[in-house]
Amino acid sequence: MKHASIKAALRTAVWLAVLAAAAALFLPKYWLFLITAVFIVGVALQSLGIVTGRTGMISLCQMSFAGVGAWVTGYLNLYEVPGGLVVWVLLGGLAAVPVGIVIGLPALRLRGINLAIVTLGFAAAFDTILATITYPGQTTFTQVVRPALFESDKGYFLFIMLVYGLIAVALEFLSRSRLGASWLAVRHSERAAAAQGISIPMAKLSAFAISAFISGISGGLLAGYLGTLVAENFNMMQSLALFAVATMVGAHFTLGAIAGGLMITLFPELLRRIGLPQDVGNVFFALGAVQALSTGETISETWARLGSKLMPARLKGQKRSTATTTLAAPAVHAKGTALEVSGLTVRYANVVALDKVELSVPSRTVVGLIGPNGAGKSTTIDAITGFLPRYEGSVRLDGRPLEGLSATARARAGVRRSWQTTRIAPELRVGEYIRLAAGGIKPGEIEAVLEWFDCPSPETLIATVDAGTRRLIDVAGVVASRPPVLLLDEPAAGQSYAEALKLGERIAAIPEKFGSAVLLIEHDMDLVRRACSAITVFDFGRKIAHGAPDAVLGSVIVQKAYMGVELEEQAA
Numbered sequence: 001m002k003h004a005s006i007k008a009a010l011r012t013a014v015w016l017a018v019l020a021a022a023a024a025l026f027l028p029k030y031w032l033f034l035i036t037a038v039f040i041v042g043v044a045l046q047s048l049g050i051v052t053g054r055t056g057m058i059s060l061c062q063m064s065f066a067g068v069g070a071w072v073t074g075y076l077n078l079y080e081v082p083g084g085l086v087v088w089v090l091l092g093g094l095a096a097v098p099v100g101i102v103i104g105l106p107a108l109r110l111r112g113i114n115l116a117i118v119t120l121g122f123a124a125a126f127d128t129i130l131a132t133i134t135y136p137g138q139t140t141f142t143q144v145v146r147p148a149l150f151e152s153d154k155g156y157f158l159f160i161m162l163v164y165g166l167i168a169v170a171l172e173f174l175s176r177s178r179l180g181a182s183w184l185a186v187r188h189s190e191r192a193a194a195a196q197g198i199s200i201p202m203a204k205l206s207a208f209a210i211s212a213f214i215s216g217i218s219g220g221l222l223a224g225y226l227g228t229l230v231a232e233n234f235n236m237m238q239s240l241a242l243f244a245v246a247t248m249v250g251a252h253f254t255l256g257a258i259a260g261g262l263m264i265t266l267f268p269e270l271l272r273r274i275g276l277p278q279d280v281g282n283v284f285f286a287l288g289a290v291q292a293l294s295t296g297e298t299i300s301e302t303w304a305r306l307g308s309k310l311m312p313a314r315l316k317g318q319k320r321s322t323a324t325t326t327l328a329a330p331a332v333h334a335k336g337t338a339l340e341v342s343g344l345t346v347r348y349a350n351v352v353a354l355d356k357v358e359l360s361v362p363s364r365t366v367v368g369l370i371g372p373n374g375a376g377k378s379t380t381i382d383a384i385t386g387f388l389p390r391y392e393g394s395v396r397l398d399g400r401p402l403e404g405l406s407a408t409a410r411a412r413a414g415v416r417r418s419w420q421t422t423r424i425a426p427e428l429r430v431g432e433y434i435r436l437a438a439g440g441i442k443p444g445e446i447e448a449v450l451e452w453f454d455c456p457s458p459e460t461l462i463a464t465v466d467a468g469t470r471r472l473i474d475v476a477g478v479v480a481s482r483p484p485v486l487l488l489d490e491p492a493a494g495q496s497y498a499e500a501l502k503l504g505e506r507i508a509a510i511p512e513k514f515g516s517a518v519l520l521i522e523h524d525m526d527l528v529r530r531a532c533s534a535i536t537v538f539d540f541g542r543k544i545a546h547g548a549p550d551a552v553l554g555s556v557i558v559q560k561a562y563m564g565v566e567l568e569e570q571a572a
Contacts, residue, residue, distance in 0.1 A: 009172040012254055013165055020161035024154055034265055036157040039164045040221045041242075042261035045251040046167055047214035048242060053252025053298075054180065055207040056187030057107050058116040060239050061123035062215050067130055067234035068096040069216025073223045074136035077144045085147050089163075089220030093213040100212020104205045123236040130231040143227035160221060167214060168254045174210075175252075181436040183207055184425035192423035195385060196437050196477075197411035241282050248288035250298030259299060325448035330515030331482035334398040338363040338485045338517035339384070339415070343393035346379050346541075353379045354541045356393065359519075361485055363398075364511035366518040368532035368549070370525075372561065375538040377521045378420070381487050385417050386410040398484055414483040420490050422470040424462050430473055431458025437477030449480045452513070453506060468494035472503070479510055485517045486510065492524050504530035525553065537561065 023035055044066055051059045069092030076088040106118045137143070150159035174180045182203045185193040190200055223229055245263055250256035267281045292298050297305070341359035345352070354376045361367045369377055382388045384395050386407035395402045402410050424433055434446045441449075446458055453476040456465055462473070475491045488507065492500040504527040510518050522528050528535065528549065535552045537545040539561035545552050552558055 008176070009169045012168050012172055016161065016165040016168065016254075020158060020165075024158060029153060032157055033153050034269065036153070036160050036225060037265045038258065038261035039157075039160045040218055040225055040261075041264045042257040043164055043167060043218040043221060044215055044242060045246050045249075045257040045260045046164075046171060046254075047211045047218065048246040049250070049252030049257060050171075050183070050207050050211040050214070052243065052246055053250060053256075054175070054183040054187065055204060057204065057207065058112065058119065058243070059103070059208070059211070060116055060120040060236075060243055061103060061126065062211070062242050063234040063236075063239040064123050064126040065096040065100055065212040065215035066219030066222070067126060067231075068099055068212075068219065069093050070219030070223045070229055070234065071130075071133070071136065072216075073220035074144060074229070077223075078136040078142055085145065085220070085224050089217050089224070092220040093216035096212040096216030096219075097209050100208040100215075101205055103212075104208030107204045107208065108201050120236065120240075123239045127231065127235050130234060133231075135229045135231075138228050138230075141228075144223045146224050156225065160225070163217070163221060167217075168257075171254075176432060178436055179203075179206060181425075181428055181432050184427050185436060188425035189423035191387060191407070192419060194387075194407040195411050195417050195419075197408055197439065198436075199408055237282070241285055244282070244285040244289040248285065248292045248299060250292075250300030253298075253300040255303070256298060256300035325444055325451055327448045327452060327513055328445055330511075330513060333363055333414075333484040333515055333517075335363055336399070337361070337396075338398060339519065340396040340399075341380070341384065341393065342396075344380065344383060344395070345392035346376075346383055346388060346390075352541055354383070354391070357538065357541070357543045359536055359543070361517045361519050363484070363517050364515065365534070366508055366511065366520060366532045368528045368535040369519055369521045369538065370523070370528060370535060371538035374540075375561075376541040377538055378489065379541075380538070381417060381489055381519075381521065384410075384487065385415055415485055415487070416478040416481055416483045417487040418471075418474045418478050418489055418491055420493065422467060422474055424470055424474060424477075426461075426463035428462050429458060430456050430460045430462060430465075433462060433473060434458070434477050434480055438480035438482075441480055445480070449476050452476075453479075454502075466494075468496075468499065471495070475503075479514055479516065482514050483516055485519065487519045487521070489521045490523065491520075492522060492527050497526075500524050500527045501530060503527065507531040529553070 023032060027035060044062060047065070048059060048062045051057050069089070072092035072095045073088045076091060081088065103119060103122055107115055110118060146156055147159060150156045182193065182198045185196065185198060186200060186203045193203070194200055219234070222233065241264065245260040249260040249263070251260055263285070267284070271277070271280055337360055339361040341357065344354050344357045344359070346354040357376070357380065359369070359380065369380065371377055379388065383391045386402070386405060386409070397413055397415055402413065402415070405413065428436070430450065431446050434449060435441055450456070450458065453472050455473050455476055456469065462470065471491055471494050475488060478486055492503055495503060507518060507520060508531045510516055520528065520531055532549055534547060535549050536543060537552060537558050544561055545555055545558050
């Protein structure tokens with residue numbers, strides 16, 4: 001994965017350098033001046049891409065962060081603080097960070113339109129404040145001083161390209177890091193992210209903080225570009241237009257941010273030349289954003305999809321490494337009972353979903369949990385893993401009570417789960433997901449786990465594999481974390497009969513190969529027989545049977561509850 005990040009970063013750096021050289025050599029001064037603005041706006045779009053594109057949150061105050069950076073840069077220039085524009089821009093970006101964190105706090109509890117209203121309210125308030133503060137040096141005609149090596153317009157264009165490239169390369173590395181993967185996981189499913197031990201508040205606040213930093217840098221760069229600024233450069237409408245364009249083009253992609261910069265900078269120029277009001281541009285951006293939201297595909301993703309179709313078939317497949325990979329030794333966990341549930345009761349108003357159920361999973365064993373639909377199996381998993389914090393009874397992991405711990409804390413303690421429906425972010429690669437789900441794991445071990453489960457290679461994009469394979473990858477991720485206990489919720493969904501039986505053999509071997517105990521929820525009785533050493537049966541929220549698979553499945557009470565038939569009816 002590290003080598004892939006380096007290759008992606010080098011590829012980004014090379015074509016940006018080629019683009020910069022071509023523009024500097026062949027564009028007239030006026031167009032070079034406009035193109036400089038394209039990449040300054042591109043920096044702002046990259047910042048918004050972190051919050052909106054990668055983490056799935058709404059920020060309608062991005063230009064407010066840029067305004068903080070611009071005003072700080074102006075004051076540092078006015079007082080001739082040592083270090084020049086490079087230092088001033090960085091300090092302006094840092095000044096925007098606490099503002100971004102404060103704005104990010106509501107995102108811990110708010111989503112969608114509610115978060116949009118909060119951020120839009122901040123943008124409106126910032127407009128009012130900024131309108132009362134003259135830009136530093138404006139009354140004395142003090143221009144922001146550009147770096148000595150980049151004083152000319154061509155030189156400043158190259159400086160902007162250098163900054164844009166550095167940010168783009170840094171984001172390439174960041175997107176393939178655990179933090180970047182956690183943003184995509186949060187965007188796709190906060191519940192699944194919490195079940196992987198990801199701190200949702202930390203993921204969201206870090207996205208807002210880094211986004212504000214980059215946006216603050218864009219404001220400082222704009223100050224060096226124009227020399228002096230006015231409040232209208234950062235008003236609420238600018239933030240709305242930026243959000244619309246980011247949504248339309250996919251600003252979390254490097255090319256998408258450049259495309260968005262071209263639209264915001266050159267579209268008004270085009271409208272001016274044909275004699276149309278520049279507000280028409282905002283209408284166009286809004287329509288483009290609506291189209292992207294309705295189709296679920298940005299312009300960048302459309303380009304990628306069409307490019308994939310044109311790519312030769314031999315280049316599309318991801319080959320597995322031919323190097324021999326070996327699973328690491330199984331994890332050593334406490335002996336005895338890995339998971340113990342006592343008197344677990346869950347109520348929804350007057351409905352009792354679970355009624356004082358008892359459940360035990362000995363260490364390094366596979367226990368099945370079966371029952372008809374509505375028996376309480378999924379409710380049990382949700383309670384054990386912390387997604388139902390209000391319940392009666394106790395849940396113990398290796399003898400330690402888990403009450404009072406959040407879903408994230410329980411996952412980190414060693415209670416890991418899969419889901420009935422796949423919740424893997426499709427933008428991730430297989431190896432990135434395994435690394436995210438497993439935590440600290442070596443690349444060689446990732447390859448070994450994937451090979452053991454017969455999953456695609458680490459560089460395969462999740463979006464390109466079928467639903468059944470995604471379920472396997474989901475299981476491989478939680479298994480690779482080697483926790484004391486795994487809760488697998490219908491892992492065979494989407495698998496053929498032969499694949500399900502093979503998966504059953506794999507699940508049966510998990511305690512020996514990885515050291516984890518398994519609680520398996522499954523409707524495929526052949527898989528359950530093959531994988532489990534014991535079975536617990538629920539019906540109407542109560543435990544009705546427990547024991548060896550053949551004995552339990554052959555009992556009258558289980559056949560009546562689970563299969564819906566009486567023993568006498570079978571005989572008849």
